[in-house]
Amino acid sequence: MHKLRNYINDNFYILFLSMFMPLFAIATVVFMIKLATYTAVIQLSIWDMTKLFLFIVPEILFYTLPVTFFIAASLSLFRLSTDNEIVVLFSLGIHPKFILKILLKPAIILSALLSFNFLVLIPHTDILSSHFITYKKSEAKFNLSASEFGHSFGSWLLYIGGDNQDETYSDVILFNKNIEEEIIISAKRAEIINSAGVLRLKLIDGEGYSYSKEKFSQIDFDTMYINDTITTYLSAYETPLEYWFSDEWKGKKKHKLITNTLLSIFPIVTLFLVASIGIVHARHQKSKLYLYLFINVVLYYGATLWLQKALGYYTIPAISLTWLIVTYAIYRKTILARF
Numbered sequence: 001m002h003k004l005r006n007y008i009n010d011n012f013y014i015l016f017l018s019m020f021m022p023l024f025a026i027a028t029v030v031f032m033i034k035l036a037t038y039t040a041v042i043q044l045s046i047w048d049m050t051k052l053f054l055f056i057v058p059e060i061l062f063y064t065l066p067v068t069f070f071i072a073a074s075l076s077l078f079r080l081s082t083d084n085e086i087v088v089l090f091s092l093g094i095h096p097k098f099i100l101k102i103l104l105k106p107a108i109i110l111s112a113l114l115s116f117n118f119l120v121l122i123p124h125t126d127i128l129s130s131h132f133i134t135y136k137k138s139e140a141k142f143n144l145s146a147s148e149f150g151h152s153f154g155s156w157l158l159y160i161g162g163d164n165q166d167e168t169y170s171d172v173i174l175f176n177k178n179i180e181e182e183i184i185i186s187a188k189r190a191e192i193i194n195s196a197g198v199l200r201l202k203l204i205d206g207e208g209y210s211y212s213k214e215k216f217s218q219i220d221f222d223t224m225y226i227n228d229t230i231t232t233y234l235s236a237y238e239t240p241l242e243y244w245f246s247d248e249w250k251g252k253k254k255h256k257l258i259t260n261t262l263l264s265i266f267p268i269v270t271l272f273l274v275a276s277i278g279i280v281h282a283r284h285q286k287s288k289l290y291l292y293l294f295i296n297v298v299l300y301y302g303a304t305l306w307l308q309k310a311l312g313y314y315t316i317p318a319i320s321l322t323w324l325i326v327t328y329a330i331y332r333k334t335i336l337a338r339f
Contacts, residue, residue, distance in 0.1 A: 004089070008102050011079065016072035023064045031056050038133065048132075055129040058121040062114060066266040069110055070274065071293055073103055077278030078289050086279055096279070096335050100271055107267040114264040118256075123243040156226070160190075167191065172203065174226070181212035185224070193225075201226040258308045258315050266300065269323045272331040279335055 035052050038044060044052070077099070080086045090096070161171025172190040176183045187206030203224040210217045244253060277292040300323065308315040 004094075005102050008076070008080070008099065009106075012073060012076040012103065012106070015076045015079075016068060019072045019075070020064065020068045023068055024060065027060045027064050028053075031060060052129060052132065055125045055132070058117050058125050062117050062122065062260070062263070065110060065114060066263050067297060069107065069267045070270050070297065073107075073271075073274045074278040074289060074293060077275065078280065081278065081280045087281065096275060099279075100275055103271055103274065104268075107271060110267045111264050114267075115261075118260040118264065119244070120240045122260075123240050127243075164189075172206075174203075181210055183211075184209050187224070254312075255308065258313060259304055261316050262300075262304045262319055265320060269320050270296070270300075270327065272324070272327040276327065276330045276334045281338070 032049075032053065035049060035056075038052075077086065086099075089099075157175045159173045159175075160169045161173075162169065164170055168189055168191040170189055172187045174183075174185045185203065185206060185208040187203035189204040191202050191204075193200045193202050203221070203226070205222060206224065207218065207220045208224070244257065273296060277289055277296075280289075300319075303319055304315070307319060311318055
């Protein structure tokens with residue numbers, strides 16, 4: 001039995017790897033195209049693109065691994081069937097549940113990894129990716145240069161006289177006008193400072209004037225900072241539970257929690273279906289394996305997205321239990337009744 005278990009596992013793992021690599025490559029191309037759209041808004045280097053890709057790797061794995069398991073398990077049983085090895089096993093008294101037990105172990109391990117992935121890793125990578133994009137967009141807003149036209153700097157109008165080679169600016173003038181007073185600031189030199197995601201304008205060696213109906217004031221300064229002219233919102237959380245139960249993006253996280261939970265248990269709840277469509281009698285049955293694979297993936301994913309609008313969190317037990325009951329009935333009719 002040990003050798004038989006290893007033989008079935010070897011067939012499954014070889015097919016799993018051969019199916020996973022192209023699916024992972026296709027998903028990577030799709031996500032990279034999505035990342036490339038950011039370059040229309042912000043400037044990204046190769047290293048920046050690499051970091052963004054690493055942030056989405058857990059998400060790519062999450063959406064490719066369940067489908068890969070379902071296809072690889074079905075194809076491995078179908079290959080054993082077409083080679084008449086399954087028929088020989090059943091003739092020797094091996095029960096179909098023995099094969100299901102062999103596939104159950106990797107299915108449980110994969111479901112546990114998928115659950116850890118979307119509950120723990122994906123929240124971290126989502127926040128890191130969001131912060132990185134926000135940070136780059138904020139940097140883009142500070143992409144200042146000398147010109148005959150001014151720049152919008154929060155509530156200030158900013159004019160830059162010249163660009164320096166050390167990434168500083170010279171002959172800088174800022175103007176701010178509100179109902180009560182007008183403020184004008186001039187500085188011989190200025191630079192942009194990024195501190196913990198907050199961008200500030202540092203003015204060096206200048207003077208400022210404030211004018212209102214009541215008074216006129218003037219100051220000289222060696223250094224002045226203009227802070228928080230552009231607010232950058234960054235989400236923060238300490239634990240995955242805090243992320244999932246916070247009110248921020250509540251509707252989006254509810255949808256993701258329902259969908260990802262059902263995708264995580266997909267390898268387990270489809271085991272009866274894997275046996276039903278993978279085990280065939282090559283002489284008496286014409287297999288429509290690929291059609292069945294496509295239909296079942298579409299049905300499961302489609303039901304997951306469609307029913308949650310009406311059932312909410314009850315979608316999880318509704319789909320998982322219904323899928324198990326229906327697929328077990330198919331398994332009894334197609335496999336147990338025949339073998």
